[in-house]
Each structure stands twice: as C-alpha cells, then as structure tokens.
Amino acid sequence: MEFNIDVLILILLIIIISMLIVFILYLLVPWGFNHFISPKFNSSYIYDSRDFKKKQLLQNLSNQEENAQIDVNMNQGTYRILFGAKRELINGIIKIRHNINEYINYNPSQMQKKLLKLLTINKGDGNDKLGAFKSINAQYRLEDEERYVNTSIKEYYQQDFIIFELSIPEGLENTSSGEFSELITSFPSFINKSPNTKIFTFRNAIFCPPSRTIGATSAPILFYDDDINCFVISPLDGFLNTAISIDKNKRINCGIQGAIKEIPKNFSQKFILLFGKGINKSMERLGYILLKFHDSKRKSLYSNVVTSYLGFWTDNGAYYYYKTEKGMNYEDTIIAIKDYFEENNIPIGYFNFDSWWYLKHTNKTFTTLFRFLIRLMGGGLYGNTLCWEVDPKNFTTDLKTFHHEKFQMPITAHSRRWDARSPYVEKFEFKTYKNHAVPLKKEFWDWLMTHAKESGIEVYEQDWMKNQIVSMPILRIDFDAQEEWLNSMATAAKENGIDIFYCMQTPGILLYSIKHSNINITRCSGDYNVRWPLTYRFIHSTQTNILYHAIGINSHPDVFRSRTMENVKFRPFGEKFPDFKCLYQILNAGIVAPGDKKENVNWPLLRRTCRADGLLLKPDKPLTANDLMFKKHKKYYICDTQTTINNFTWRYIFISNIWPRRVKETFFTLKELGYMKNDYIIYDYHSGVINRVKIDDFIEVGRLKRYGYKYYILCPITINGMALIGCPDKFITCSGRLIININASRDFLNFIVENIKNKVVNLLIYSEKRPTSIQVDKTPINSWSYDEVINIIELNLKFEKFSKKEVLIIN
Numbered sequence: 036m037e038f039n040i041d042v043l044i045l046i047l048l049i050i051i052i053s054m055l056i057v058f059i060l061y062l063l064v065p066w067g068f069n070h071f072i073s074p075k076f077n078s079s080y081i082y083d084s085r086d087f088k089k090k091q092l093l094q095n096l097s098n099q100e101e102n103a104q105i106d107v108n109m110n111q112g113t114y115r116i117l118f119g120a121k122r123e124l125i126n127g128i129i130k131i132r133h134n135i136n137e138y139i140n141y142n143p144s145q146m147q148k149k150l151l152k153l154l155t156i157n158k159g160d161g162n163d164k165l166g167a168f169k170s171i172n173a174q175y176r177l178e179d180e181e182r183y184v185n186t187s188i189k190e191y192y193q194q195d196f197i198i199f200e201l202s203i204p205e206g207l208e209n210t211s212s213g214e215f216s217e218l219i220t221s222f223p224s225f226i227n228k229s230p231n232t233k234i235f236t237f238r239n240a241i242f243c244p245p246s247r248t249i250g251a252t253s254a255p256i257l258f259y260d261d262d263i264n265c266f267v268i269s270p271l272d273g274f275l276n277t278a279i280s281i282d283k284n285k286r287i288n289c290g291i292q293g294a295i296k297e298i299p300k301n302f303s304q305k306f307i308l309l310f311g312k313g314i315n316k317s318m319e320r321l322g323y324i325l326l327k328f329h330d331s332k333r334k335s336l337y338s339n340v341v342t343s344y345l346g347f348w349t350d351n352g353a354y355y356y357y358k359t360e361k362g363m364n365y366e367d368t369i370i371a372i373k374d375y376f377e378e379n380n381i382p383i384g385y386f387n388f389d390s391w392w393y394l395k396h397t398n399k400t401f402t403t404l405f406r407f408l409i410r411l412m413g414g415g416l417y418g419n420t421l422c423w424e425v426d427p428k429n430f431t432t433d434l435k436t437f438h439h440e441k442f443q444m445p446i447t448a449h450s451r452r453w454d455a456r457s458p459y460v461e462k463f464e465f466k467t468y469k470n471h472a473v474p475l476k477k478e479f480w481d482w483l484m485t486h487a488k489e490s491g492i493e494v495y496e497q498d499w500m501k502n503q504i505v506s507m508p509i510l511r512i513d514f515d516a517q518e519e520w521l522n523s524m525a526t527a528a529k530e531n532g533i534d535i536f537y538c539m540q541t542p543g544i545l546l547y548s549i550k551h552s553n554i555n556i557t558r559c560s561g562d563y564n565v566r567w568p569l570t571y572r573f574i575h576s577t578q579t580n581i582l583y584h585a586i587g588i589n590s591h592p593d594v595f596r597s598r599t600m601e602n603v604k605f606r607p608f609g610e611k612f613p614d615f616k617c618l619y620q621i622l623n624a625g626i627v628a629p630g631d632k633k634e635n636v637n638w639p640l641l642r643r644t645c646r647a648d649g650l651l652l653k654p655d656k657p658l659t660a661n662d663l664m665f666k667k668h669k670k671y672y673i674c675d676t677q678t679t680i681n682n683f684t685w686r687y688i689f690i691s692n693i694w695p696r697r698v699k700e701t702f703f704t705l706k707e708l709g710y711m712k713n714d715y716i717i718y719d720y721h722s723g724v725i726n727r728v729k730i731d732d733f734i735e736v737g738r739l740k741r742y743g744y745k746y747y748i749l750c751p752i753t754i755n756g757m758a759l760i761g762c763p764d765k766f767i768t769c770s771g772r773l774i775i776n777i778n779a780s781r782d783f784l785n786f787i788v789e790n791i792k793n794k795v796v797n798l799l800i801y802s803e804k805r806p807t808s809i810q811v812d813k814t815p816i817n818s819w820s821y822d823e824v825i826n827i828i829e830l831n832l833k834f835e836k837f838s839k840k841e842v843l844i845i846n
Contacts (some may be wrong), residue, residue, distance in 0.1 A: 061566065064566045064567070065566060065567070065568040068567060068568050068570065068571050069568050069570050072571060073568065073570035073571045073574065075244065075246075076244045076245065076560075076561075076571060076572075076574060076575040077245060077247075077570075077574045077575070077578070078234075078235050078236070078245035078246055078247045078578055078665075079574070079578065079660055079664040079665055079672075080664060080665055080666060080667060080668060081697070082668075082669060082694075082697035082699070086667045087667070087669070096230050096260055096261060096262050096264070097119050097120040097121050097122060097230070098119050098120070099118055099119045099122055099231075099260075099264035099310065099312070100118050100119045100122075100310070101118075101195040101310040101311065101312075102193070102194075102195065102310075103116050103117060103118040103190075103197060103308075103310055104116070104117045104118070105171065105188055105190050105197065107156075107171045107188065109156050110153070111140060111141055111153060112129065112140050112141075112153045112156060112173045112175070112186070113126070113127055113128055113140065113141050114127035114171075114188065114223075114225075115127055115225070116197065116225070116308065118229070118266065118310055119229075121228075121229065121230070122228075122229040122230070122231070123228045123229060124223075124225040124226070124227055124228070124229070124266075124287075124308075125225060125226050125228050126141075126225060126226050126286075127223055127224065127225040128140055128141045128221070128224050128225075129151055129175065129184070129186060129201070129221065129222045129224065130148075130151075130218075130220065130221035130222075130224055130288070130290075131151065131184060131203070131207065131219065131220045131221070132207070132210050132212065132218075132219045132220075133177065133180075133182065133207040133208065133209070133210060134180075134208060134209045135209050136148075136149050136179075137149065138150065138151040138177055138178065139151055140152075140153060140175060143178075149177070149178045149179065150178040151175045151176075151177065151178070151184060152175060152176050152177075152178060153173060153174075153175055154174045154175060154176055154183075155173065155174045156171065156172070156173040156174075157171075157172055157173075158170070158171055158172075159171075159172055161189075164327065164328060164330075165191060165194075165198070165324065165327065165328060166191050166192065166194060167191065167192050168189040168190055168191045168192065168198075169189075169190050169192070170187050170188060170189045170190070171187070171188045172185070172186070172187045173185070173186045173187075174186075182203070182205050182207075183203070183204060183205070184201065184202075184203050185201070185202045185203075185204070186199070186200065186201050186202075186222060187199075187200045195309060195310050195311060195320070196307055196308060196309040196310070196324060197307070197308045197309075198271060198305060198306070198307050198308075199222055199223045199289070199305070199306045199307075199308065200303060200304070200305045201220060201222040201290075201303065201304050202301075202302065202303035202304075203220075203298060203302050203303075204300065204301060205300055206297065206298045206299050206300040206301075206302055207219065207297065207298040207302075208297050208298075209296070209297075210291075210295060210296060210297060210298055211293065211294055211295060211296045211512060212293040212294070213293070213294060214293045214294065215239070215251055215278060215292050215293055215294055215511075216250065216251030216278070216280045216293060217280075217293035218251075218278060218280060218288050218289075218290035218291060218292065218293055219290060219291040219292070219293060219295060219298065220290035220291045220298075220304060221288040221289060221290045222289065222290060222304070222306075223268075223287075223289055223306060223308065224286060224287065224288045224289065224290075225286070225287055226284070226285055226286050226287070227258060227285070227287060229258075229260075229266075230260040230261070230264075231258040231259050231260045231264060231265065231266055232258065232260070233247070233258070233259050233260065233261075233665070234246070234247050234248060234249060234256060234257070234258060234259075235247065235256075235257040235259065235314055235578075235581075235665065236249060236252055236254050236255065236256040236257065237252060237254035237255075237542045237579065237582060238250065238252060238254075238542075239251060239252040239253055239254070239278070239541055239542060239543075240501065240541070241500075241501045241502075241539040241540070241541070241561075242539065242540070242558055242559065242560055242561055242575070242579065243540065243541065243542045243545055243559075243579050243582065244575055244579065245574075245575065245578035245579055249279070249280065249281040249287075250280070251278050251279070251280035252278060252279060252280075252542055253270065253274060253275075253277060253278050253279075253292075253541060253542045253543030253546070254269075254279075254542030254543075254545075254546075254582065255267050255268065255269035255270075255318070255321055255542075255582065256268050256269070256279050256287075257314065257317060257318065259314065259665065261666065261667065262666075263312060263313050263314060263662055263665060263666060264312055265310070265311050265312065265313065265314065265317040266308060266309065266310050266311075267307075267308070267309045267311070267317055267318070267321050268287065268289060268306060268307070268308050268309075269306065269307050269309070269321055269325070270289075270304075270305070270306055270307075270543075270546065271305035271306055271307045271324075271325065271328055272304075272305045272328070272329075273291075273304055273305070274543045274544075274546035274547045274549075275517040275518050275521070275543050275544065275547055276291050276292055276295060276514060276517075276543075277289070277290065277291060277292065277304060277306075277543070278290070278291070278292045278293075278543075279306075289304075289306045290304060291304060292511075294511045294512055295511075295512055295513070295514050296512045296513070297514060298514060299514055299515070302514075307321070307324060307325075309321050309324070313662050313709065314581065314660075314662050314665050315581055315659055315661075315662055316662075318581050318582060318584075318585040319584065319585050321585055322582075322584070322585025322586045322587060323585075325546070325549055325585075325586060326549060326586065326587060329549050329550055331549045331550065331552070331587075332552070332587065333587025334552070334555035334587050334588050334589055335555070336589065336624055336625075336653050336655070337651075337772075338534060338555040338556075338589065339493055339494055339534045339555070340384055340385045340445045340493055340494075341385060341445075341447050341493070341494045341534075341536070341556065341626060342555065342556060342589050342625060342626060342651075343384070343650060343651060344382070344383075344384025344385060344645070344648075344649040344650060344651065345382060345383055345384055345627050345629075345641060345644065345645050345649040345651065346383060346384055346385045346386065346387060346447070346626065346627070346628055347372065347376070347383045347385075347386050347387065347628075347629060347630070347636075348386075348387040348389075348594040348628040348629065348630040349386070349387055349388065349389050349391070349594075349630060350387055350389040350449065350562075350563075350593070350594050350630070351389070351562040351563065351564075351593075351594075352562055352563030352564050352565070352593065352594050352595075352596075352630060353389075353563075353594045353596075353630025353631075354596070354630060354631055354632040354635075355368065355372070355630070355632075356389060356391070356630075357391050357417075359429075364428065364429050364430070364431075365391060365392065365426075365429035365430065366429060366430045366431060366432075366437060366441075369386065369442065370441055370442065371633070372386075372633045373386070373442065373444065375633045375634070376633070376636075379638070381636060381638045381641075382645070382647065382648050382649030383444075383649065384444075384445065384649045385444060385445035385446065385447060385493070386442075386444055386445075386446055386447075387446075387447050387448075387449070387496075387594075387628070388446055388447070388448045388449060389449045390417065390449045390450075390451055390498070391426075391429065392425060392426065392429065392430075392434070392448065392449075393420060393422060393423050393424060393425065393426060393450075394420070394421045394422040394423075394424060394425075394426050395417045395418045395419060395420055395421055395451075395454075396418040396419050396420075396421050396454045396456060396470070397417050397418055418454065419451065419452050419453060419454030419455075419457075419470065419471060419472075420450065420451055420452065420453050420454055420457065421454050421456065421457045421458070422457065422458065422459070423450060423483060423486070424486075425437070433490075434490040434491075435486075435489045435490045435491075438490050438491035439491070442491065443491075444491070445491060445493045446490070446491050446492045446493065446494075447492070447493065447494035447495075447496055447536065448487065448490075448492045448494075448495060448496065449496045449498055449538075450495065450496060450497055450498060451498045451499040452471060452472075452473075452499045452502055452503045452506065453465065453471070453472040453473060453474065454470060454471070454472060455467040455468070455469065455470050455471055455472045456470065457472060459474070459479065460472055463476070463478055463479035463482070464476045464478065464479070465479070466507065466509050466516075468506065468507050468508055468509070469506075471503075471506045471507055472507075473503055473507045473509070473510065473520060474520070474523070475516060475519045475520050475523060476519075476523060477523040477526060477527055479523075480523045480524050480526075480527035480528070481527045481530070483527070484527040484528045484530070484531040484533055485531055487528075487531065487533055488531040488532060488533060492533065493532075493533060493534065494533065494534045494535070494536050494556065495524075495528055495533050495534070495535055495536065496536040496537075496538055497524065497535065497536070497537055497538065498538040498539055499538075499539055500537060500538065500539045500540045500541065500544055501539050501540065501541050501544075502539060504517070504541070517543075517544075518547070521544070521547060522550075522551075525550075525551040525553060525554055526551075528553055529551070529552070529553045533553070534553045534554075534555055534556070535548075535551070535553055535554040535555070535556075536555075536556040536557065536591075537554065537556070537557040537558070538557070538558045539558070540557055540558070542582075545557060545582070545583070545586070545588070546586065548586070548588050549586055549587075554588070555588060555589055556588070556589045556590075556591055556625065556626070557583065557588055557589070557590060557591070558590070558591050558592075558593060559575070559576040559579045559580055559583055559590035559591060559592055559623075559625075559657075560572040560573075560575040560576035560579065560592045560593060561575065561593075562593060563592075563593040563594050563595055563630075565596060565609060565610045565611070569612070569615070569691070569693055569742050570693055570694070572592060572593070573592075573619065573691070573693070574660075574672070574693065576590065576592045576623070577658055577659055577660045577674045578659070578660050580623070580657040580658060580659045581659045581660070583657060584656050584657050584659060589624070589625040589626070590623060590624075590625045590657050591623075591625045591626045591628070592619070592620065592623055592625075593628065594628045594629070594630035595610070595613070595616040595617070595620060595628065595629065595630065596609075596610035596613060596616075596629070596630060596631050596635075597610075597613050597616075597617055597629040597631055597635070597636060597637035597640055597641055598610070598613055598631055598635045598636070598637040598640075599611060599612075599613050611742075612742060613637060613640065614640065615691070615742065615744055617637075617640050617641065617643070617644065617766075618643075618689070618744075618746060618766055619658065619689070620644065621643075621644040621645075621651065621652070621653060621654075621766050621767060622654060622657075622658040622674075622676055622687060622689055622766070622767075623657045623658055624653045624654050624655070624656055624657045624658070624676065625657060627641065627644045627645065627651055629641060642764075643764065643765055643766045644765070644766055644767075646772070646773075646790065646791060646794075647791055647794050648791050650772060651772075652765050652766075652767045652770035652772055652773050653767060653770055653771075653772070654676040654677055654678050654687055654767050654770065655676070655677055655678050655679055655771065656676050656677065657676065658674045658675070658676045658687075658689060659674060659675070659676070660672070660673075660674050661673045661674060661675050661708050661709070662708075662709055663703075663707050663708060663709070668700075669697070669698065669699035669700040670698065670700050670701075670702075670703055671690045671691060671692055671693075671698055671701070671703075671736060671739065672690070672691050672692075672693045672694065673688065673689070673690050673703065673708065674688075674689045674690075674691075675687060675688045675689065675708065676689075678767065678769050678770060678771055680769065680771055680774055680775075680776065680777050681776060681777050681778060683751045683753070683759075683777055683779075684751060685748060685749065685750055685751065685761070685768070685769045686710065686748070686749040687746070687747075687748055687749075687767065688708070688746070688747040688748070688749065689744065689745075689746055690703075690736055690739075690744060690745045690746075690747070691739075691742065691743070691744040692739035692740065692741055692742060692743045692744070693742065695741050701735065701736050701737055701738055701739075702733045702734055702735045702736060703733075703734055703736070704730065704731055704732060704733060704734065705728065705729075705730045705731075705732070705734070705749070706730045706731055710730065710749070711730075712730070712751065713729055713730050714727070714728075714729055714730075714752050715727070715728055715729075715749045715750060715751065715752060715758075716728075716749070716750040716752060716758040716760065716801045717734065717747055717748070717749055717750075718747065718748040718749075718750060718760050718768070718799075719745070719746075719747055720746040720747065720748060720763075720766070720768075721745075721746060723763070725760070725799075725801060725825055725826075725827060727752075727801075734747075746766075748760065748761075748768055750769075750801065752801075753779035753784055754779055754780065754781055755779055755780065755781050755782065755783065755784060755846055756802065756803050756804075757779070757784045757800060757801060757802045757844065757846075758800070758801040758802075759774070759777060759784065759786060759798070759800050759801075760798075760799040760800065760801060760827075761773070761774060761798065761799065762796055762797055762798055762799075763797060763799055764797055768799075772789070773788060773789065773790070773796070774786055774787070774788060775787040775788070775789050775839060781846075782845065782846050783843055783844060783845045783846065784800070784843075784844045785841070785842065785843050785844075786841075786842050787839050787840065787841050787842070788832055788839065788840050788842060789838070789839045789840075790832070790834045790837070790838075790840075791834065791837045792834060792835065792836045792837050793834065793835070794833075794834050795831055795832065795833050795834070796831070796832045796834070797829070797830070797831055798828075798829070798830040798831075798832065798842075799827055799828070799829060799830075800827070800828040800830065800844065801826055801827060801828075802821070802826055802827075802828055802844070802846075803826050804846065805821045805823065806821070806828065806844050806845055806846060807845050807846060808845050809828075809830065809842065809843070809844050809845070810842070810843040810845070811832065811840050811841065811842055811843075812840055812841050813841070813843070818830070818831045818832075818833075819831070828844070830842070
C-alpha cells in the first residue's frame with residue numbers, strides 16, 4: 036500500500052512539474068518570438084550604428100535609368116541589361132532540363148552541360164495589350180534532339196519594363212529534380228552587378244512572409260539600393276508553376292519549379308523586369324501591369340458582406356474557437372451570441388464559422404489529451420475534413436435548416452484539406468495520397484458551392500492551402516493540377532454567387548487570385564494569439580500588404596480581442612493592446628474581426644471603425660510600411676495609408692515603438708516619408724492637437740513606451756486655406772464612404788456627407804478665419820462653432836433619414 040501511495044505521489048509530482056514547465060514556457064512565448072521567430076517575418080532595415088559613420092554616409096550612388104538598354108550577343112544569344120552607370124545585369128543565358136540532361140546556350144562544356152544551339156536570331160517589333168515594343172527573337176535546338184526552344188526579349192517604348200518569354204512547342208519530359216528550387220527552365224538568368232543588392236521579397240511559405248533573402252519563391256523579388264532605386268523581377272503568368280531562385284554563384288534564375296515532372300506541349304513562360312524608385316511605388320506599378328496583362332481589375336474594398344461590414348469571428352484565437360457557452364452546444368451558442376448583439380444594438384453584419392462546424396477525422400484520445408494546445412496550434416489537432424456538413428454534436432439539424440429557420444444571417448465558412456476516408460471520395464473524383472485527398476474536378480465544387488449557397492454561406496474560406504500542396508504530390512509534380520484545383524473551386528463559387536477567401540496561401544496562389552474576380556480576400560499574417568508579440572504579426576502584415584495592395588486583393592490580419600482584461604493586475608493570457616489592434620484592423624482596409632466572449636465585445640471601441648449600421652469606414656488601401664523603413668534610419672516603425680477624394684488626399688500615419696532599442700530619433704519630417712505637397716494640417720488623433728506643418732518641419736513624436744503608438748492624420752489644405760479634418764469619432768476621419776465628394780475655390784469649401792437615419796456626424800474643419808456662413812443643402816444653419824485660438828470649425832450634421840447632405844462653407 037505504501038508503495039502504491041509513493042507511486043501515486045510521484046505521478047502527481049511529475050504532472051504538477053510538467054504543467055508548471057508548460058506554464059513557464061507559455062509565459063516565455065513573447066520573448067521566444069521576439070528573438071527567434073519575428074526576425075524571419077521582417078524585411079525592413081535593422082538599425083546598425085556603423086551605418087551612420089561618416090564614411091558610410093558620404094557614399095554616392097550612380098543614377099538609375101528606368102528606360103533600360105538591352106545588349107544581345109547576336110552570335111550566342113547571351114544578353115545583358117544596362118540601367119545606369121555601374122548598373123548592369125550581366126552574363127544573361129538560357130538553361131533548360133530535359134530527360135535528366137541540362138542544356139545551356141553558352142559555354143556548356145565548362146559548366147558540364149549540353150549545348151542549346153542557337154539556330155536563328157533576329158530583331159522585330161509588335162504591339163500587345165501592354166503597348167508597342169521592339170523585340171529580339173531567337174530559336175535554339177537541343178544538342179542531341181530535334182526539339183526547339185524559342186525566346187523573345189521585348190523592350191516596350193517609353194516604358195519602364197522588359198518582358199522575357201520562353202516557349203517550347205513540343206514540351207519537355209523527365210524534367211523533375213525533385214527540388215522546388217532547382218528550376219527546369221531559366222530565362223531570364225543573369226548576375227546582378229549593381230548597387231541594388233538589398234532584397235525585398237516574400238518566402239514561399241504560408242501567408243507569404245516578407246524576406247530580405249532569396250531562397251526560391253514564386254513571389255516577385257525587388258532589388259534596391261540605399262536610395263530605394265529598384266528593379267523587380269516577377270512572373271507575368273503561370274504563377275502556380277513558376278519560381279525565382281538564386282544559386283551559389285549569385286545567378287538569378289527565373290523559370291519552372293523543379294519538382295514538375297513534365298512540361299506540356301505549347302508551353303510558354305513569361306517574366307517581367309521592371310525598373311522604378313521606391314518600394315511601395317514599384318510594387319504598385321508591377322501590380323498595375325499584372326492586372327492589365329490579365330484583363331483584371333482591383334477587387335473592391337466593399338466586395339461582399341465580409342469586406343463591407345463589421346463581423347463576428349470564431350477562428351483560432353477567438354473566444355469561441357472550439358469552445359461554447361457553458362452547458363450549450365454550438366447551435367445554441369451561436370444563437371445566444373446573435374441575440375445578445377441584437378439586444379445591445381451591436382451591428383454585426385455576418386458570422387465566421389471556423390473549422391469547429393464540420394466533421395473531421397479525429398483521434399478523440401489525442402485531441403482530449405492535448406486540447407490545451409489548440410489555442411497555440413490551431414485546429415490542426417482535429418485532422419482532415421470528412422464531411423463539409425455539420426457535426427451532429429454541435430447542431431441538431433443541418434446547416435441549411437439552421438440558417439433558414441433560426442440564424443438568418445450571412446456566413447463566411449471555413450474549409451481545410453480533405454481526408455482520403457471521406458465519403459465524398461466515393462461519390463466524386465478525388466486524387467488521394469495516404470490519408471489526404473484533393474478534388475480537382477469542377478463536379479465536386481459545383482455540389483459544394485450549391486450546398487454552401489443554400490446554407491447562407493456568402494464567402495467560402497479555403498484554408499491549409501500550402502499544407503495541401505505539401506501533402507499531395509500531384510499538386511507539386513503535375514503541371515496543370517494546382518490550376519485545375521483552384522480554377523474549379525473559383526468557377527463553381529462564382530456560378531453560385533460566392534466569393535473566395537484564401538488562407539495559408541503561397542505567393543504563387545496569391546498571384547493566381549488575379550485571374551478570378553471572386554477571389555477577393557486573403558490572410559496577410561499568421562493566426563492571432565494574445566501572447567504573440569507585435570514584432571511578429573503586425574510587422575509581417577504591414578510588409579506583406581505591399582504586395583497584396585499591388586495586385587488589388589483585400590487583406591485580413593485575422594481575428595482579435597477587442598477588450599483587455601480590465602481590473603486584472605496579472606493578465607498573462609489577456610489581450611493587452613486592443614486599441615492598437617482595432618485601429619490597425621481598420622487601417623488595414625480589409626476586415627474588422629472581433630472575436631471576444633459576447634459580453635466583452637467592445638462596441639465603444641469598434642464603433643470608431645464603422646457607421647452605426649456596421650458599414651466599415653476604410654481608407655483606400657491597406658496600411659503598409661513606409662519606404663523610409665527600408666532605408667538606413669533611427670526612427671520608430673512608421674506605416675501609412677490614405678484616402679483620396681476628388682484629388683484631395685488624406686494620409687493616415689501610424690507610428691509604433693516596436694523595437695525601442697533601435698530608436699535614436701523620435702521625430703520625422705513629411706519629406707522623409709515621401710510626401711510632396713509643402714503644406715498640411717496634421718491632426719494628432721488621440722490628443723486632438725492640430726498644427727499646420729511644412730514638408731521639412733520636424734514633427735516630434737516624443738518618447739513612446741514599448742508598443743506605444745501615435746496616430747496622425749495629414750489633411751490637405753485647399754486653395755482657400757481651409758482643410759477638412761473630418762469626423763473625429765471615427766478612426767478614418769475622411770473615409771470615402773463618409774465624405775462622398777469635396778470641392779474648393781478661393782471663396783468656399785464644399786463637400787457631401789452620407790450617413791444613416793437618426794444619426795449625427797460631427798465634423799472638424801480647419802480655417803484661419805471665421806466663415807461668413809455655413810449652408811447645408813443650400814440652407815444656412817447655426818449648428819456650428821468656431822474656435823479662434825486653434826482655428827477650428829465644429830459642425831454637427833443630423834440625418835433624419837438615410838441620405839447625403841451637401842455642406843457649403845463660405846469664407
């Protein structure tokens with residue numbers, strides 16, 4: 036008996052010590068992320084005092100030319116690109132792999148490869164959707180086979196880009212090296228001999244994390260110098276099969292991913308080389324060209340209910356993620372949440388149903404033992420999807436009946452990788468490997484999207500995208516498989532009026548979204564957790580957003596908790612920065628996604644992001660790291676976004692103390708941020724302080740505590756000296772969904788405000804003199820005041836019905 040008690044005590048002691056170790060490790064998570072994880076999700080400049088020594092500062096850079104010159108050796112087909120003094124891309128060659136052999140058009144014996152023999156080369160010209168061009172066209176033949184390779188280098192007149200095209204009419208066989216990075220084709224392929232040695236790109240990983248090094252990636256790669264002169268190399272098409280890599284000799288190679296087994300007949304690849312100035316501007320220019328080439332358009336900021344209205348989220352990090360109200364199933368929990376919001380006039384426009392709602396292949400013992408890890412690891416503990424239908428433990432009826440009879444609100448619904456043991460595999464055509472499956476054919480997607488539409492689902496979220504590619508060999512080795520999978524999904528969704536939301540996507544999948552108008556949302560950072568430091572997800576998303584904005588897709592940084600654990604002194608598990616994260620969500624211009632326990636949803640905070648009916652009041656683009664963050668600097672982390680209405684631009688500047696030890700200068704100038712106008716009104720949102728500033732004035736932020744922030748709004752001064760600051764009750768004071776139009780002359784300022792019934796819009800307008808009168812809808816009003824000390828007009832507009840009101844302020 037004593038032995039048994041001793042054993043029991045020992046077991047209990049082991050359990051207690053283990054739990055204590057886990058608890059201590061959990062407390063150390065922010066420290067671990069800051070030191071080991073977060074640096075892998077940042078491509079901006081890292082402060083180094085040696086960069087500010089006199090010798091370093093005196094270095095001069097040659098000018099970069101945007102109209103590059105192409106120099107081709109007409110005997111060999113080799114080429115180089117010149118774009119300024121001491122700025123060249125040299126030793127340009129062509130490489131391919133076929134039947135396990137590698138072929139090259141220059142010096143094959145020295146490189147231990149076979150010859151790609153030049154047959155013909157000539158100059159030409161032409162015109163396509165991107166404009167008029169002159170070209171150098173060549174044909175090559177494999178040394179030991181009657182198989183031909185055609186290349187074309189197109190230089191567009193008065194343009195800042197060059198296009199490289201390679202085609203192989205008969206295709207290629209036995210091409211796979213087994214490695215993504217060992218490309219099958221390489222054109223262009225050159226060595227960078229320029230000062231543009233710094234790199235801004237995105238790793239070939241989930242959520243497209245920013246990177247300052249090149250592995251091998253399907254993303255654009257931007258090379259820049261200390262003055263932010265840039266060149267960008269990117270796929271122009273074939274996003275799911277192409278990649279860019281750099282080898283041990285620092286040769287940049289652009290071509291087809293190395294794991295693909297066979298290149299089909301009539302294959303062609305296209306890459307674009309673009310020259311520009313500025314990180315954000317160059318990427319935006321690239322996005323414009325990609326959209327134009329594919330006859331596509333930027334996705335609307337208000338594409339659907341999810342991007343338009345405040346929603347309620349239950350995904351990883353949310354309170355209700357695999358957790359219900361006490362004593363309730365999910366069906367009752369969701370209805371209780373909905374009823375609470377209606378009773379308290381919180382205008383939630385839709386609900387997110389995450390992976391908890393459908394049936395998965397689950398090892399019950401495993402998930403029970405390790406349930407505490409769910410909030411760290413996500414729903415991956417629950418395995419693949421068996422049936423994309425309600426789990427009977429969570430619902431008493433099917434989703435269609437639940438929606439029509441009880442819920443009656445729009446849904447965005449999650450989906451993940453499919454299981455080979457799913458009954459759908461028997462009914463529809465799936466490709467399977469071990470326990471995993473993927474449906475390539477449209478027949479299955481037609482059924483699923485019809486089912487979704489009938490069940491009130493308006494946005495379908497496809498998660499685990501990179502995981503599916505990793506676990507399903509066919510998606511890596513078959514040239515057409517990924518595109519068939521994604522095209523079937525998007526086409527079936529569109530036919531049913533459903534939009535697509537990508538999650539855990541690669542850069543290639545992200546770029547592929549250009550091809551479908553209903554793929555309009557994608558995640559821009561990892562899963563939310565209150566323990567993750569801001570150095571991780573915030574930095575990641577504000578840099579990844581540069582690419583997302585460029586191609587015109589709505590980005591989503593994930594759910595957040597909108598209320599801190601108030602009245603709790605020790606709060607290791609609670610959200611510490613709800614104001615920061617709420618402001619960031621609306622500045623991100625995508626989705627605002629609170630995920631609190633229903634009673635903790637912070638409506639007084641959330642109402643700053645939206646109208647009283649829940650319509651989000653957004654800027655025109657997602658928040659991105661300012662170009663200054665990629666130069667050598669000593670400042671806080673500075674991001675910005677903007678709203679433009681009738682050629683008047685308001686800039687929203689978000690300054691955060693993410694890395695306190697790096698900050699040596701607590702001021703900035705508008706010129707440093709790249710703003711060209713000389714005169715602005717700057718509004719400190721939280722303090723309410725208003726000043727007039729010029730482009731070279733020092734704007735002193737002051738010393739911020741760790742993770743502290745400042746939020747400034749730059750307002751354009753019109754020709755009459757007035758500046759509309761907008762509505763101080765909203766984070767985006769001059770959203771295009773609040774201020775519909777604005778005009779100005781020397782004598783007046785005129786703008787139109789839109790709002791809903793029985794609501795008041797408070798407005799601030801800067802004016803150096805008291806106006807003679809203010810009219811609303813051509814009728815003089817008295818509901819305004821003027822403060823001569825700070826030169827501010829305060830104006831209150833009451834809306835008796837949903838309408839637009841025209842305001843005229845006369846000098």
